[in-house]
Amino acid sequence: MKGNFRKLALVGALAALAGWPAAAGDTSARQLIAQFAAQAHTQPSVARGKALFMGRHTGGKPETPSCTTCHTQNLRATGHTRAGKAIEPMALSANPSRFTDSAKVAKWFRRNCKSVLGRECTAGEKADILAWLSSL
Numbered sequence: 001m002k003g004n005f006r007k008l009a010l011v012g013a014l015a016a017l018a019g020w021p022a023a024a025g026d027t028s029a030r031q032l033i034a035q036f037a038a039q040a041h042t043q044p045s046v047a048r049g050k051a052l053f054m055g056r057h058t059g060g061k062p063e064t065p066s067c068t069t070c071h072t073q074n075l076r077a078t079g080h081t082r083a084g085k086a087i088e089p090m091a092l093s094a095n096p097s098r099f100t101d102s103a104k105v106a107k108w109f110r111r112n113c114k115s116v117l118g119r120e121c122t123a124g125e126k127a128d129i130l131a132w133l134s135s136l
Contacts, residue, residue, distance in 0.1 A: 016121035017036045018037050019086045025100050025101060026100070026101065026102055027099070027100060027101070027105075028099065028100060029092055029098070029099040029100075029130055029133070029134045030134070032099055032102065032105060032126075032127075033127050033130045033131050033134065036123040036124070036126040036127035036130065037123075037124070037127040039123035040122060040123040040124030040127060040133055042124045042127070044124075044127035044130070045128050045131065046128075046131050046135050047132075048125075048128040048132075049125075049127075049128035049129040049130070049131050049132030050132045051131070052067075052128060052129060053066075053067045053068070053071075053132060054066065054067070054068060054073065057116055057117050057118075058064050059116075059117050059118030059119060060116045060117050060118040061115050061116075061117050061118075063082060064082075064115045064116050066116060067112065067116055068118055069082075069116075070082065070087060071079070071087060071090050072095065075089060075090040075091040075133065075136055076089050076093065076094040076136065077089060077094075090136075091133060091136035092133055092134045092135050093135065093136055094136075098133070099130060099133075099134075101113045109121055109126055113125075119130070121123070
């Protein structure tokens with residue numbers, strides 16, 4: 001029990017130092033876009049976000065060459081994992097609770113960017129993708 005508490009305390013401290021909120025329901029797409037844009041020292045671009053999300057890539061896993069492989073091209077619709085599990089819509093207009101949990105956002109960016117791009121997304125890429133998904 002003590003070990004788990006210490007781990008949680010460490011995660012919370014690191015999140016606070018990084019300027020990240022630390023609990024579910026702790027953020028918004030707008031806040032995340034601002035944080036990523038500040039980290040990248042750039043303005044978010046809806047056009048770059050759309051191009052990155054919709055584009056085909058060769059650096060990641062061959063079975064996931066694009067974000068649309070699982071999320072579909074209609075981001076207001078439900079997508080599906082390769083195993084068939086439903087993925088709630090990515091468009092903020094279709095899923096208002098999307099991007100309100102900073103830990104989930106970090107987890108899925110890390111996992112999906114590695115799968116599609118073969119690397120983690122940059123802060124600028126994250127800002128761009130969130131700006132585009134928030135515009136839908």
